[in-house]
Amino acid sequence: MSMNKTGSEFPDFWIACSGGVDSVVAARLFHTLGKKIGLLHCNFSLRGAESDEDEIFVRELAAELQIPIRVERFDTDRFRKEHKLNTQLAARELRYKWFQKINTLTGSLIVLGHHKDDQIETILLQLRRGAKVNGLAGMPVLRDFFLRPLLKFSKQEILAIAEKNNWKWREDSSNVKNDYKRNLYRNKLIPLLKKSEIDVRELDDLSEKFRSLRKYLEHLPLHEKYSTGNGFEISVEEWEFLPLWVKNELLRKIGFDDCSVKHLNDLGKGKKGSKLGLKGKSVWREESSLYFELIPFVNNDYVIETIPRDEVFFGSASIYIDGDKISGEIIVRPWKKGDRFTPLGMKGSKLVSDYLTDVKLKANKKDKWPVVTDGEKILGIPGFVPDDNFKITDGSTKIIRISPKTEC
Secondary structure, eight states: OOBOTTSOBOOSEEEEOOSSHHHHHHHHHHHHTTOOEEEEEEEOOOSTHHHHHHHHHHHHHHHHHTOOEEEEEOOHHHHHHHHTOOHHHHHHHHHHHHHHHHHHHHOOEEEOOOOHHHHHHHHHHHHHTTOOHHHHTOOOSEETTEEOTTTTSOHHHHHHHHHHTTOOOOOOGGGGOOSSHHHHIIIIIHHHHHHTTOOTHHHHHHHHHHHHHHHHHHTSOHHHHHBOSSEEEEEHHHHHHSOHHHHHHHHHHTTOTTSOHHHHHHHHTSOTTOEEEETTEEEEEOSSEEEEEEOOOOOSSEEEEEEOGGGOOTTSSOEEEEGGGOOSOOEEEEOOTTOEEOBTTOSSOEEHHHHHHHTTOOHHHHTTOEEEESSSSEEEETTTEEBGGGOOOTTOSOEEEEEETTOO
């Protein structure tokens, strides 16, 4: 168990509590079960007095349960404008970066109140975006330090628990507005599907199958099977035989998932010497095979890969950078004296050593903590933040993820 400076223990679980019924039920259930918990509350300052009243409610809940609470107030609108993000993405980025900081400082798991209805909405949104396996697998119960224990319960079941126990909660007035796609799906599309006698619960079963498929694909030794040491090679005959899901996973694992499967299918039918060129990599049509050639990334502890937008999960141990802004080879190395970067959300630069001190990283970890660089500039600090100049935005077309190999 982690200890704070005064010697008292941190909670085993921080409940991310907005004041809504889902997070209130999660907090009270964990408390009833005798778990050592605390509350985390984000005040995004988006709904005036209503936001402040939510904060007061959560503070009173913590006082009633006699548990610790941490509150962070954000100027979300300013952050949104500065970083050219929509309101939802800005709030999400602020929330998950704070949660990540809390986890780094305390080592506690963070409990999120997502439920089965949220999972169904997520799957519908992913279907609309043409997501791959990872997107269609939906939200996992446990990823990194985030725990979602209510995913098997519907909204109605959660409401029933709260009403039976006379537990009070706050209603977010923005949830009834259809300004965002998720709300539109929640308030319009899903009720319409139910009226059409379509059992939307089957989507959760579908997602469960995709989670099984994802687990299967993750354990396929594709990277090792097709590696040549300097690149990757697969016979055209075998490529044509592979199912689409396996092709996508192969491309993801070898760092070529910004390649279109269709374009590679066409290349396989082309002449010897045909080439598909990409920034920092290429695919050649050899005598009877496809040969993947890329700039080797020199690092044994981190995976550097180009990913589609639907695989971005803010709050994981990964950082994401805009690949189109990078000029050299990406390398992860230990920080050196004099290294500077501009932390996400800041204007001026800061010494990496000072930043790691500010986030209270323990000394034994600090001395060996890595940075990501393109040979000239620091692109970010794994596990914390990207450099503000290399952050992804709504307009980013090439997203690079840097994550520890131990990350799920």
